Amino acid sequence: MVESKLIKSQLVEFPQYRIRESPKAKHVSLKMSVQGGLEVIVPKGFDRSRIPEILHNKQSWIERTIERLEEQRQQLALEHSHGLPTQLNLRSIDQIWQVEYCATATTRLTLTEKDKTKLILRGNTQNEDACKSLLQQWLIRKAYQRLVPWLWSVSEEVALPFHKAAIRGQKTLWASCSQSRNISLNYKLLFLPPPLVRYVFIHELCHTVHLNHSANFWGLVQAKDANYKPLDRELRKSSHYVPPWLEPSVLGSEI
Structure with missing residues (x-):
């Protein structure tokens, strides 16, 4: 099952994200891609009300990753131009x-x-x-x-x-x-x-x-x-x- 959410934590607005439940997952993990945005992968039966707090705790990683992905988007645009x-x-x-x-x-x-x-x-x-x-x-x-x-x-x-x-x-x-x-x-x-x-x-x-x-x-x-x-x-x-x-x-x- 996949859900999409947009949340705010204090003054920080997190990007649109999707929730994917994986029977193989043993921990919550985050993935971000150039095209797919932010994906939150959770174990089966995980309490999804905890996700906003998790994203707040991972705020620094999310911000750094967004910056890196933006650099990759620019590089990708350059590659396509050539x-x-x-x-x-x-x-x-x-x-x-x-x-x-x-x-x-x-x-x-x-x-x-x-x-x-x-x-x-x-x-x-x-x-x-x-x-x-x-x-x-x-x-x-x-x-x-x-x-x-x-x-x-x-x-x-x-x-x-x-x-x-x-x-x-x-x-x-x-x-x-x-x-x-x-x-x-x-x-x-x-x-x-x-x-x-x-x-x-x-x-x-x-x-x-x-x-x-x-x-x-x-x-x-x-x-x-x-x-x-x-x-x-x-x-x-x-x-x-x-x-x-x-x-x-x-x-x-x-x-």
């Missing part, structure tokens, strides 16, 4: 690819690599959606080639085995782990700095032992990476690394 991306900065694997578009009479669209530094799209390059789709497919392949072997290496390093890995394009998650110890990585991890990607790997590998965020889970994370706390904080505000042409960023805060 059309398709001309560069892909894959920080996690220290690669920068230039992107060129060669319009031809054929309706078929192809992508080729040149000198391991350049991507060339040929064909109906006026079709921006098709160009973006082809670039996304290339990114997914690159993630399989580079991120999955890296995950196996970290798994051996920290002695936390998993079953198998997959590459996906989750909208709000960097990665996830199933009860079967299958780990799904978001291909957009390619755009993050290496220390953040490694932390994501360790975080999900610890979920192979504790499929929750209990004290035991965080104790295991700390045992595998004593410096995890600043990395976790940085990861929560790292969506700006992902180029806006892929999709609007979603920022979240758990209560």
Whole structure:
């Protein structure tokens, strides 16, 4: 069930927000996106009369996030004004690819690599959606080639085995782990700095032992990476690394 509300707390007017009840939620969490506004996710049966107080307590986070999203809106407008991306900065694997578009009479669209530094799209390059789709497919392949072997290496390093890995394009998650110890990585991890990607790997590998965020889970994370706390904080505000042409960023805060 989703509800929309507009509330005022003293002199502070909060943005329009939606309430979504999730059977999987164990805590109240807030999410804000460029297009979706503010969403309040609550556990089943949660007392919704408590939400205004929660939003009041999270006022600083809401204001900071609105400012960051406004910056992203401006960046998104700039990206659109320039059309398709001309560069892909894959920080996690220290690669920068230039992107060129060669319009031809054929309706078929192809992508080729040149000198391991350049991507060339040929064909109906006026079709921006098709160009973006082809670039996304290339990114997914690159993630399989580079991120999955890296995950196996970290798994051996920290002695936390998993079953198998997959590459996906989750909208709000960097990665996830199933009860079967299958780990799904978001291909957009390619755009993050290496220390953040490694932390994501360790975080999900610890979920192979504790499929929750209990004290035991965080104790295991700390045992595998004593410096995890600043990395976790940085990861929560790292969506700006992902180029806006892929999709609007979603920022979240758990209560």
